[in-house]
Amino acid sequence: KLIYPIVAFSIIAIIIIAYISINNTEPISKTGYYLDTVCTITVYDMDEDEASEAIDKGFETCDSYEKLLSKTIEGSDVGRINRAKGEFVEVDNHTVDLIKTGIKYGNISGGVFDITVGRLTGLWDFHTNEPKLPTESELTYAINHVDYKNIEIEGNRVRLSDPESQLDLGGIAKGYIADRVADALEEMGVKSAVVNLGGNIVGIGKKPKGEEFVIGIERPYSQRTAIIGTVNISDSTVVTSGIYERQFELNGKIYHHILDVNSGYPVKSDVEAVSLVSKKGMSVDCDALSTICLIIGSKNAKELIEKIDNVEALLVTTDEKYIVTSGMDFKEIEE
Template identity: 45%
Template sequence: MKQQKYIRYILLPTTLLCLIASLFCGCSANSGKISKTGFYFDTMITVTLYGTRDEKILDDCFSLAGNYEKKLSNTITDSEVSKINEANGQFVTVSSDTLSLIKDGIRYGKISDGTFDITIGTLSDLWNFSEIAETAKSDENEVDASVVPSPEKIEAALAHVNYKNIEIKGNQVRLKDPQAKIDLGGIAKGFIADEMRSFLNKKGITSGVISLGGNVLTLGKKADHSSYTIGIQKPFSETGTSLGTLNVSDASVVSSGIYERYYRVNGKLYHHILDTLTGYPVENHLYQVTIISDISMDGDALSTTCFSLGLKKGMQLVEQTDGVEAIFVSDDGTITCSSGINRDDSIQFHAS
């Protein structure tokens, strides 16, 4: 039977917070507080620590993020992942970190029966959501129809999406399909957050928040021994408008949704979460999935996986997984919580 570990998490109505915001009431001035922001993996990272004023710890924390980006990014030409992608099917020796994350990606490929697939790189490159969606913001996200890939190109790219084409021998990795491309974007941010937490714990830091875009990881409890309050961003609303809050301690909160990177063509919305069966953006009447978990990498992978699986199958996966809870937001305004979350009946959500 699934452990009800997150029964203490209560959704409350609020319009003051977004997922990357936290409340830190009760932290005394003399306890120390430092914060730093940087940009890695196309994501703004902010780390806030309590109980220390040692700036070097923050600097070392961000150096860690930079080192992992150089290994794991598929957009940096000399990264270990890029070397695998460009090796024309030959083995490439990689670090234990890269190897571990690739193995985790394969594991989630198996768990999801290919719904989550780290060899999606050829397909995601074809859609190019990061660049097009950013440009579209200046034109109310409406773009020319020419940006949508042709069915022929999508079919061709989809043929190279199959995590089973990854072969591992010791610390060597290769793609049996030379045209396949590994993209660890679906789990790398969570992995980096977990590694940052491990580093900070070794330095004796037990209170703080690590934020990587839609990924939030809290360290222990606040300085006054209370839980952190994390707001969940309301889809398609101004940043800072939330549909509710979660009270968490020493936990990860990760959201994936269609409002993060998208554009419209003739009124139809195209978003960045791609269906590994069709090659097109997932269409299943969901706006967003938020995962609460102990390990941020698991939350990262599961938020995408559960969104892609849809409400019924996604919730089944969550309920079968210990230490994990979820909140599903449907396009009709319905909010569905897993069994370990206490939901306040007064919460309101209005679909755009």
């Protein structure tokens, strides 16, 4: 069971290849910082003032949802649920929707994906310059309070029946917000755009001359300097996760952020990165599924994705093999 925190800096997963075709207007692009990561929105084929206004609306959307879904922001829905000690808390309908999505993927994954991992993720600090391991007693206590089946929902009221349990929606919040940003842009009249929220890519429509957007899949451990191939998308989303995104070395051993709550330690799997492609509106689903794939290994991951409609996968194994599902249009770059 695993979920990574909302503060995850996962922009290293995917980069956009900027083969820009120009119609009557230059693309307008702005970058902001939300969810502890970089958000870049690029709008094509639109008046500069209108495009700028639409992008600002997208950033406002990021900000408002972060304030709902963050585990750490004071007054957030997630924070209030975690502090309620088992009592019901009235929350926003979007918060309920996302929690229900988390429960859905808990069921699909057989419990390896669990959004009640807040106590466990809180024990691992992948940002400090002086990392340390949690104690065995800390890990035991944390994993004993991870079980998404303790979540109870009545209308727009939510509670954790285990008062010591803690929600952490970090594994799906970024995808959910990327979907909502795309919705906001379309409501502002945008017909052609790319949203890149920390590596969660959403392509709206196509480029002005009818070309698809070309998305580069980064080579693991390349520090954003190389790609292994590309995928072409229109009205689609691309999400990549990898064990290399956040990690530290201690006493000669590497510890990464993909945690197995059965043990409390980083999961052991032959998958080091996964890229998922789906239709627009499913970035949140790809968020959850990418994490699941990293946990369950390449064989089980490929079988799982083949069973799910409208989702395709590229799995990169620890021995640098590329495994693709039957409908994945991945173009590998020759070295």
